[in-house]
Amino acid sequence: MSEPKASDMVIEGPRRSFWRNLSVVWLVPLLALAVSLFVAWRSFAERGQLITIRFENAAGIVAEDTTLRYRDVVVGVVESVTFTSDLTSVLVRARVDRNVTDSLPQDAAFWVVRPEVSTTRITGLSTVLSGVYIQGSWDNQPGTLQTEFDGLEKAPLLSTGTEGRSFTLRSSEGLPGEGTPILYKNVQVGVIGQSTVNADGTGVTAEAVIYEPHTEYVTSSTRFWDISGFSFSLGASGARLNFTSLASLISGGITFETIGS
DSSP states (O other): OOOOOGGGOOOOOOOOOHHHHSOGGGHHHHHHHHHHHHHHHHHHHTOOEEEEEEESOOTTOOTTTOEEEETTEEEEEEEEEEEOTTSSSEEEEEEEOHHHHTTOOTTOEEEEEOOEEOSSOEEOTTHHHHOOEEEEEOOOOOOSOOOEEEOBSSOOSSOTTOOEEEEEEEESSOOOOTTOEEEETTEEEEEEEEEEEOTTSSOEEEEEEEETTSGGGOOTTEEEEEOOSOEEEEETTEEEEEOSOHHHHHHOOEEEEEOOO
16 A cells, blocks of 8 residues: 655644634624514513403494503503304403403403493593593402403492492382482482392392491491482472482482481
8 A cells, every 4th residue: 555645645724613713793693683582582471461351342442442451550452352153242352461460350340431421420531532441340369360251331339449338229119220329417328220120020129339437327227218309398488499419309319227226
């Protein structure tokens, strides 16, 4: 076997490391890509939880515009509004802050706030300019994550921030309309909800609330009566017009008294 000739031999210099061949210019786009991926991952991780609320009527709710509020603070926004498969209800899907959804209990209440003007109250006037929004009410007690809820058609008589006692009024003669104030010594201490006719048609019932700190005035011996309207009398001393208050004159009112101990 012959030895290679000197003219056939190729002498190679030492190989440079891959990292030494890498130009600093390439580090700029790589760093930008890494930052972009980190920002995208963080935005996805901090994205709110999607919840679904079923309503009978979604008038005024607009996807990507209508907000969801808790204690009048925006905590989410509606992403889509669709019908159920049988077209009997509307499904509103809203993206809610994760810090809020962690404390959403199963009995959380949601309703749509719209402008309402009646003889007893004026509510939701701010929505005339800002549009309707969904209001939520629940206790801040951590529990099992819940993502599906049945929305209310009206605001509950007792919501977040108000304390009181709920009970049912029954009458065979009828009850004043929803929102009628309950007065005690001419001071409003509660309100009446919507009345419904009994199944047998013998009377009506209505939910009512007494707010704190007046709940102690209502016991099992308490009786309620209607103070709506006015009385007019004409005698030797002249004419006399009697009514409890202007509110009860316009929209009616109910008062109560405890009979016995």
